[in-house]
Amino acid sequence: MHSFVYRANVLLTLALTILALMCVIASFSDNFNFPSPSAEIQIVKFNGFQKKPPGNDEVSLTMNITADLQSLFTWNTKQLFIFVAAEYETPQNSLNQVSLWDAIIPAKEHAKFWIQTKNKYRFVDQGSNLRGKEFNLTLHWHIMPKTGKMFADKLVLSGFRLPEEHRRG
Amino acid sequence: MGWIGDTVDSVKSIQIRQLLTQAVSLARQAVMILRRVWTLIGNCCFAKHIQFSIREETAVLENSYLVSGFILSARISVVLRHLLLVPGMIVTSALIIWKALMCITGSESPVVVVLSGSMEPGFKRGDILFLHMSKDPIRAGEIVVFNVDGREIPIVHRVIKVHERQDTGEVDVLTKGDNNYGDDRLLYAQGQLWLQRHHIMGRAVGFLPYVGWVTIIMTEKPIIKYILIGALGLLVITSKD
Numbered sequence: 505m506h507s508f509v510y511r512a513n514v515l516l517t518l519a520l521t522i523l524a525l526m527c528v529i530a531s532f533s534d535n536f537n538f539p540s541p542s543a544e545i546q547i548v549k550f551n552g553f554q555k556k557p558p559g560n561d562e563v564s565l566t567m568n569i570t571a572d573l574q575s576l577f578t579w580n581t582k583q584l585f586i587f588v589a590a591e592y593e594t595p596q597n598s599l600n601q602v603s604l605w606d607a608i609i610p611a612k613e614h615a616k617f618w619i620q621t622k623n624k625y626r627f628v629d630q631g632s633n634l635r636g637k638e639f640n641l642t643l644h645w646h647i648m649p650k651t652g653k654m655f656a657d658k659l660v661l662s663g664f665r666l667p668e669e670h671r672r673g
Numbered sequence: 674m675g676w677i678g679d680t681v682d683s684v685k686s687i688q689i690r691q692l693l694t695q696a697v698s699l700a701r702q703a704v705m706i707l708r709r710v711w712t713l714i715g716n717c718c719f720a721k722h723i724q725f726s727i728r729e730e731t732a733v734l735e736n737s738y739l740v741s742g743f744i745l746s747a748r749i750s751v752v753l754r755h756l757l758l759v760p761g762m763i764v765t766s767a768l769i770i771w772k773a774l775m776c777i778t779g780s781e782s783p784v785v786v787v788l789s790g791s792m793e794p795g796f797k798r799g800d801i802l803f804l805h806m807s808k809d810p811i812r813a814g815e816i817v818v819f820n821v822d823g824r825e826i827p828i829v830h831r832v833i834k835v836h837e838r839q840d841t842g843e844v845d846v847l848t849k850g851d852n853n854y855g856d857d858r859l860l861y862a863q864g865q866l867w868l869q870r871h872h873i874m875g876r877a878v879g880f881l882p883y884v885g886w887v888t889i890i891m892t893e894k895p896i897i898k899y900i901l902i903g904a905l906g907l908l909v910i911t912s913k914d
Binding site for chain 1: 794831839878908
């Protein structure tokens with residue numbers, strides 16, 4: 505006869521195998537979600553635009569963010585990490601991505617929102633190239649799953665332009 | 674889908690020569706280990722039937738484990754074989770999985786355990802992250818694992834700023850933990866403002882909750898490790914062929 509420990513061992517192994525298989529299936533099922541998120545960002549005003557001591561341009565701004573990201577949620581979604589980044593090109597750098605604001609959306613109910621906010625992180629350039637600069641505001645989202653593969657995508661909103669001259673608050 | 678492409682790229686990007694030597698040595702190791710394991714399994718399962726025919730080989734094997742001196746009776750040698758078998762199987766399968774993951778992901782440490790709460794509520798202590806290292810440029814929002822000079826333990830945080838050079842393609846990267854108030858400049862080496870490419874060990878692509886607790890518990894409470902190993906050994910000895 506098989507001993508108790510032996511039976512417990514077999515049971516545990518089987519349980520773990522099934523659990524692992526379910527994780528794989530849950531993660532795989534995310535591939536069949538074809539989301540259609542929408543977002544809009546307006547810059548309300550530039551609060552400040554200065555050249556700070558080491559010689560880097562710094563911008564401070566207020567923006568309106570409207571977004572509907574409910575379709576990104578599936579049954580395997582734990583949370584959504586979203587952020588808005590200013591993206592632009594300078595003579596020195598082929599790409600600059602500066603995160604301005606971010607948020608964690610814990611549930612589908614909170615995924616349709618409107619917010620007016622100042623930039624949460626400093627908008628500082630490497631150098632002084634921002635006068636009159638055209639830039640994109642990109643809404644990125646990173647889907648954190650309950651288990652399995654992480655997905656990420658973005659929505660590029662273009663046509664923003666910084667003031668021609670430095671100015672104080 | 675993109676991930677599969679990445680994987681193929683990363684597999685391709687390993688120098689062919691290096692890949693070949695790696696594959697050959699890996700295969701050789703695997704074959705050797707598997708042969709031993711299977712011999713041992715064979716011994717255990719069919720000990721009664723074919724013990725005579727493979728006695729010589731068994732002796733050689735046990736020689737190699739420096740236990741030949743202890744083989745006084747058949748019973749002891751069976752027990753010993755068992756004792757070697759289970760840890761052997763566990764270790765070899767772990768090794769095979771680890772090496773395979775290294776090949777597929779192109780990262781030196783393909784799996785990391787989250788130790789701090791700086792990425793909560795996304796990643797909690799004890800969760801496991803699967804890393805992937807590809808040639809793709811690093812972009813804002815990605816979760817990267819990086820080493821800071823003078824710190825032993827790698828850190829898993831999110832990239833919030835990227836500046837990529839026009840001419841050389843080098844990147845300056847700034848990271849931040851989702852649950853931390855400020856960015857990571859306080860964690861970097863004295864006077865360091867940006868991370869460069871060589872600091873970054875990989876980016877997180879997959880996630881598995883809770884599994885890392887096994888390692889955390891075993892490192893922090895070694896006694897549990899010994900109890901577990903002992904229990905496994907006992908199980909093996911007491912269970913019948």
